[in-house]
Amino acid sequence: MTSMTEQNDIAAQQHDETNEHHHYAPKGIMRWLLTTNHKDIGTLYLIFAFTMFLVGGAMAMVIRAELFQPGLQLVDPNFFNQMTTVHGLIMVFGAVMPAFTGLANWMIPMMIGAPDMALPRMNNWSFWILPFAFAILLGSLFMEGGGPAFGWTFYAPLSTTYSSDSTALFVFSVHIMGISSIMGAINVIVTIVNLRAPDMSWMKLPLFVWTWLITAFLLIAVMPVLAGVVTMVLTDKYFGTSFFDAAGGGDPVMFQHIFWFFGHPEVYIMILPSFGIVSAIIPAFARKPLFGYASMVYATASIAGLSFIVWAHHMFTTGMPLFGELFFMYCTMLIAVPTGVKVFNWVATMWRGAMTFEVPMLFALAFVVLFTIGGFSGLMLAITPVDFQYHDTYFVVAHFHYVLVTGAIFSIYAAAYYWLPKWTGHMFNEFWAKMHFWCSLVSVNVLFFPMHFLGLAGMPRRIPDYALQFADVNQIVSIGGFAFGLSQLLFVVVVVKAARGGEKAAAKPWEGAEGLEWTVPSPAPYHTFETPPAVK
């Protein structure tokens, strides 16, 4: 076996032979402001997403500190509501989605043998409008009357009749986030459809590419609906329309229908790329090809298709004709089938594999187990009569945090550790990375698992105060929360160390990894695949 450095030299040599080089990598701040390079833009997205993750996380710390004891201690209820609202908005639109877009930017062109994203200048625009959108959203917290306090779902009439005056700024910042997502998604689709290496047929695509292709379709289909519904909120609040006001013939429930028509595909937007990541990592560390590749593709497409006809399971208690309750219950339960196919395939991939447990694999394994817990609690919530009990309790909070934190966020960490050697050219510090994993794993379960019981016992969500009998469990949850928050700082340590130096990474640092991204040297050159590579 060739040594690591030799392997990298060979990859570099092959890379030099096939690519004429402009060794032109601009320096300083202008490099980042004006860049059209998919790797630069990917890095920007990832740094931005992690920064927002810390900001949104700090808000979660405020929430958990207030809930440490019953009664009002630290913040007044209106500020508490702003924290829950902006925490949700930031984590959804500022952390998880940009992190996935960052991964897409970095990896998709390298995985399909493309020279860059299809529309590089628009790529820059998609990124740079995001910090501005979040500057507006965060700025609104400091306005008179406070920022948005109506929950990230901004149900009318909370967001219309009863909202603070900063709602106008909230609306326009959401518009910008939407524009950013749509442009990003168009870029991803066009890149995948049009820029694949000539021999890269559809059924040879890495699953991360497949899942992102389908995610991008979902984004283009539903982000405009979000734009539509925030526009209606704007006109209802400021221009006297009554879309969500029965006095003028509208209906507040209509808000929920339109919002969740966006909102449900949105939750799959935040999980489908995770499926792609895990489907890359598990085969690599089980040293076996992915079990059931084709069924993975079809399962992803089915989940995406079903996501359009399940939205009203968020509103079982709001009021719907009986037929609606039944229809949305059965459709929702149907999603368990393709999702079950996926979990089965991951487990079958590991069956009799030569497994090793490097940090990306640890996160991927935790993903499979914990995401499945989130999936099962979702199945419980899908059952209409049972949902009447669970609705708007901490059970729901536990459910979607299992899916989003131990699901989406864990998969993003898995991806970051998996590709960090490719990005930085250095292996990360195994000890601190493992510390990050184990601290996160333990604390996240202390944080979210007891929430199931709080919810079943009847503790409502989005309330700054609670009845005395919930005090003990809430303290445990809060301690888990602080521990999880602190654990995330270890990730900063690992990434900064790896970026600054460390053991040189080989072109393919993971023995069992497959894919074109491992054929280029580590760190990946500024421009890769100016001529498309051959695909096996």
Place this chain on the structure above:
Amino acid sequence: MSQQYQKYYVPAQSGWPIIGAVALFLIAVGAGTAVQQMNQGGGYGQWLLLAGATLLIIMLIGWFGNVIHESMTGLYSEQMDRSFRQGMSWFIFSEVMFFAAFFGALFYARMLAVPWLGGADNNEMTHALLWPEFSAHWPLVSMPDGGETQAMGWHGLPLYNTIILLISSVTLHLAHVSLEQGKRTALTAWLFLTIVLGIAFLFLQVEEYVHAYVEMGLTLDAGIYGNTFFLLTGFHGMHVTLGTIILIVLFGRVLKGHFTGDQHFAFMAGSWYWHFVDVVWLCLFVFVYVI
């Protein structure tokens, strides 16, 4: 894949996107502040909005200028052209979904919300307890809270506008055919006619709005019928305005001798956009005016 591989053009650094980001920031802050300050008789919000819009226009001129220059100097490949076409189709799809949200609101209000307020299905108590005097009709000209308005008929202006837009789609198609056949004079004439029809549509639309506001009491805040009427036709009108501007730019480029029979992505995109706006109008005409 069978086609020959061509080198894909990856543009160097560009300043336009970041300028565009600042422009959108100014527009968002400006629009948000202007809306808040509406009742105070104006403020700095509108000026921020104006500054943002101006910057956005400068950015668009600069950015498109770059792209046109690159295209005219032959930098683009067929693969690049496909990227642009696919990008444009997905953009139009996103626009379709934007209108779908408002059509969805229209259908929901009409089929469900308003009948329920009138006691339909099992909502007898809703009706009795909220507004027992209310009777459900569409168009909703008598609101539950007692407000009154009038419904816009489909005869007259809306019908003329439908005919105008339909003809304009045909004339634009003829312009496209002329371009592909290399008949430059016919191209210029058909394109010019399309622009005239677009402007005529907008003129009549303004006329209709004035009529609605001044004589009919049909306003933006006149219940769910007025809401959906003005937001649907209003967003459509904004799209026609943008479409007309696009066509005018294309006209200028045609006069300068741009576009050839087999290389005319911008013309194609503008034409797709116009046909899309036309289809939206047909749906509007049927669901907002006629039925």
